[in-house]
Amino acid sequence: MRKPEASGKNNVNNINKFRKGLWSPEEDDKLMNYMLNNGQGCWSDVARNAGLQRCGKSCRLRWINYLRPDLKRGAFSPQEEEMIIHLHSLLGNRWSQIAARLPGRTDNEIKNFWNSTIKKRLKNLQSSNASPNTSDSSSEPSKDVMGGLISTMQEQGIFSMNMDPSLSSSSSLATSMKAMILNTMMDPLLPMLDYDHGLNMYGGAGGYESITAPPCMAQVGVLNSGTDHGFYGEGIFEGINVEIPPLESVSCMEENAKTQNIQDNNTDKYSYSSPVNSLYHRNCNITSNNKTDNIAADQMGNLWHGSEELKVGEWDLEELMKDVSAFPFLDFQ
DNA sequence: AACCTATGCAACCGCAGCGAA
DNA sequence: TTTCGCTGCGGTTGCATAGGT
Numbered sequence: 001m002r003k004p005e006a007s008g009k010n011n012v013n014n015i016n017k018f019r020k021g022l023w024s025p026e027e028d029d030k031l032m033n034y035m036l037n038n039g040q041g042c043w044s045d046v047a048r049n050a051g052l053q054r055c056g057k058s059c060r061l062r063w064i065n066y067l068r069p070d071l072k073r074g075a076f077s078p079q080e081e082e083m084i085i086h087l088h089s090l091l092g093n094r095w096s097q098i099a100a101r102l103p104g105r106t107d108n109e110i111k112n113f114w115n116s117t118i119k120k121r122l123k124n125l126q127s128s129n130a131s132p133n134t135s136d137s138s139s140e141p142s143k144d145v146m147g148g149l150i151s152t153m154q155e156q157g158i159f160s161m162n163m164d165p166s167l168s169s170s171s172s173l174a175t176s177m178k179a180m181i182l183n184t185m186m187d188p189l190l191p192m193l194d195y196d197h198g199l200n201m202y203g204g205a206g207g208y209e210s211i212t213a214p215p216c217m218a219q220v221g222v223l224n225s226g227t228d229h230g231f232y233g234e235g236i237f238e239g240i241n242v243e244i245p246p247l248e249s250v251s252c253m254e255e256n257a258k259t260q261n262i263q264d265n266n267t268d269k270y271s272y273s274s275p276v277n278s279l280y281h282r283n284c285n286i287t288s289n290n291k292t293d294n295i296a297a298d299q300m301g302n303l304w305h306g307s308e309e310l311k312v313g314e315w316d317l318e319e320l321m322k323d324v325s326a327f328p329f330l331d332f333q
Numbered sequence: 334a335a336c337c338t339a340t341g342c343a344a345c346c347g348c349a350g351c352g353a354a
Numbered sequence: 355t356t357t358c359g360c361t362g363c364g365g366t367t368g369c370a371t372a373g374g375t
Contacts, residue, residue: 022343042360061344096363112342345367
């Protein structure tokens with residue numbers, strides 16, 4: 001941790017500017033008192049009016065990540081871990097979106113948790129499951145590796161999902177599994193993926209073959225055989241749309257936050273907003289290019305209960321299994 | 334006890350989006 | 355239309371601490 005009186009450079013260089021480094025208890029008090037008395041306004045005004053020699057950005061960060069009264073401190077519960085993993089499989093590194101669905105947790109906290117704990121675990125799993133044959137220069141993913149990864153993740157509780165054979169054809173199971181696997185493949189820590197021919201959840205930029213997905217929605221688009229978007233030379237997915245849990249009120253302060261406004265302007269563009277709490281109201285626009293998309297307005301509790309299934313869009317099972325079976329190194333059947 | 338290394342996490346940085354002027 | 359300031363986000367850094375040797 002940085003010391004409140006960060007030595008040397010910062011303080012010297014910022015005598016007439018803004019303070020940097022760790023926050024002192026006095027600064028915390030000032031900010032806390034100001035926020036409680038005045039609420040959030042322009043952050044640069046907050047910094048000034050609270051008598052802090054900090055930039056507004058720093059004040060905002062401190063409040064959001066540390067001082068906010070509704071923050072939940074302490075270790076992540078297993079349920080939260082599962083939630084994070086699952087949401088990450090759907091949302092990727094959109095930490096703020098993930099945090100919006102975890103009451104009392106901050107994006108920074110989740111990001112740190114992911115980058116340290118979970119990535120480490122996955123890395124261990126990868127190394128422990130990778131067969132010698134797949135550790136060579138070939139970037140082709142191995143069925144064994146992926147299968148092992150999944151099973152080991154289950155064994156170790158990283159990815160818990162009911163694998164009862166009777167549920168193996170469940171669309172939600174396969175959907176969640178597919179989303180997880182897709183995202184797992186996109187994870188930079190897994191070098192098995194040839195990123196030059198990989199998937200781009202965010203659409204557009206970079207040298208990726210672009211398979212676009214709108215913000216707030218995990219959508220893995222079309223990869224057809226015989227197109228330039230081949231994945232290791234093989235077509236894989238017809239469009240995959242995975243719904244994510246809608247933003248819910250994550251604060252006890254606003255019970256009425258359950259109301260969600262879902263607007264359909266008939267151009268396949270949806271937008272919804274959900275109060276997160278009185279100070280942090282996040283908006284999220286969802287753009288869909290699939291007519292079957294819809295926004296689940298279910299309660300969070302219906303969406304996630306430990307290992308229960310994530311609510312997903314209406315998928316045709318056959319189509320789904322076709323998608324999955326087309327996957328060159330997965331066999332769910 | 335001293336040193337080294339790994340880990341966790343608070344905070345910073347740069348960028349993009351947005352609205353107002 | 356452009357510029358500017360503010361906000362929010364994701365990536366990264368750097369320090370304190372725990373654990374190992």
